[in-house]
Amino acid sequence: MSFLQRGASTIPTVIPPKKKIRRNNSLQHPAHQQKTLGDRVIDGVIAVIVALIVIAILYPLWFIIIASLSDPTAVATGQVNLLPKGFSISGYSKILTDERIWIGYRNTIVYTVLGTAVNLIVTIPSAFAMSRREFKPRRVIMFLFAFTMFFSGGLIPSYLLMKQLGLLNSMWVFILPGAFGVYNMIIARSFFEGSIPEELRDSARVDGVSYFGFFFKIVLPLSSAIIAVIGLYCFVGHWNDYFTGLIYIRDQDQQPLQNVLQMILLANQTDQGSAGMTAAQSQNFADQIKFGIIIVSTLPLLVIYPFLQKYFNKGVMIGAIKG
């Protein structure tokens, strides 16, 4: 029976089992070995340093969360330290009624979903073609690609090109110019070269499977990890994109979330409070809104983050093999 007809479930067995690094039980990472007193002291020092780093990173993020839920005046006077004080969600209710945020949100979701899809459709097939060693022109093409990582035409020629193509003030400027990322392609190519055994292509060729058939029916189903990683990179990139909106979009209704945030967060407004507030109070209230907006805009990434963290990790590792 030919290899292909046995069904997809048998395919993963072709992938070699993960190598155990620990070949011998007597060999252990230094952190697990018997320790002398000096080693214990060093362990302790390392633990303290790492703990300080974790706190330095975590606390500002935690502070934003509790500050967004606290009474603005308590935040400003430094009474909010570890837990919310004087629980208040007035900042959030103000944000939820702000139409600009919702327009920005909607735009960003459209740009991100479409943009990520186009990124994948362009990048993954290209990476597959570039991973085929018998495809001689790949050296020249790779050079053309890699050169763009280190040299570019610059801001104005790109701007004039977009103008000529009619992409100014168009949603496609978020999707087309960045559709192909050389860096992502190289990561995916390394994955294909490292994880798709040559025997697989050989046996497929013997069975008369074309490159299309091989790519769509065999390679893609084995590549969900790398597709996830690159999809995530692109997703985050689109979600956080501020530059494109700044340069190419004049129309307020088309601005993505980041540019709306910039208008609200960094333009120092004091008109947020209602009548009857003192200047200090309305300043505090404006800060409260800022905390809330930071949470609201980062929420989608924070929600998916724990699930995807291991994939991110994997992606960089795959890229590192080549590095």
Next chain:
Amino acid sequence: MSGENDGNSAVIDNIEARRHAPLFKRLATHFHQYWQLWVLALPSILFVVIFAYVPMYGVQLAFRKYDITKGMTGGDWVGFQYFRQFFNDPMFVEIITNTFRISLWTLVMGFIAPIILALLINQIGSSKVKGFVQTITYMPHFISTVVMVSMLQIFLSPGTGLLGRFFGRESLMGDPNSFTSIYWISEIWQHMGWNCIIYLAALSSVDLALYEAAKIDGAGRLQLIRYVDFPTILPTVGVMLILNMGSVLGVGFEKVWLMQNTLNITASEVISTYTYRIGILDNQFSYSTAIGLFNSVVNFVFLVIANTIAKRASNTSIF
């Protein structure tokens, strides 16, 4: 290879025949065999040509006087006029100094911090704790620049901010002297964890027998780090150093632009923000293109120099 069953001479004849086949015929064979790979690669090639190489071709605008009716490549040739204008620009020294100061601090500190962090994380015995530390340290990497800068503004706001209250009534964001420090410290805070992944990957490949051998030679914990862990990541360090050298004059636009204000402008105007101001806001297209080209060329030269040195010194190179 075809003709394997024939004698040796037949094989040679066959190869000879193929080598001397007319170009057209060889191309026909190639496309017959590989057209599907070409189709898969075609969209990416098109995108690169249109969105990377067309602007590169348009860089000649730096040597031409921009004419709105003639587009990027039609204006009158003026040679190096715009480059001379840039070198004589009263802002020139300030911009170059700012760019170098900010990028060198960020490069050096942002380069060392992830290496140290990776060596530290690698010392953690429990894989659960290790995973937790990694999760936390990667997190800020996904915060957008806009949010990052507004966090800085809130935390550093004089009197009331989380950090600002320790600096009295002085506004740190408006102080030219602290601009560079705020920039690179926040860069490290945000990207240190993410950038250390690549070193952790290298460290996970250390041969454990090396630790054993070093211990027999009487090495303590710190010596293991110094003589086993560090040499392991050295090739990776080399490659990262070269890649970073390519951005010696390439301070990212977004963050500087967002952190800029009228008070700190003397310390915060860099090449990329000046290009934007001159080009997009003032519509001096040719002048702005020239500044951008100058920037690209300097970066490229640094990259090539770093690559050559690294190649000579340790056989590490990226091309």
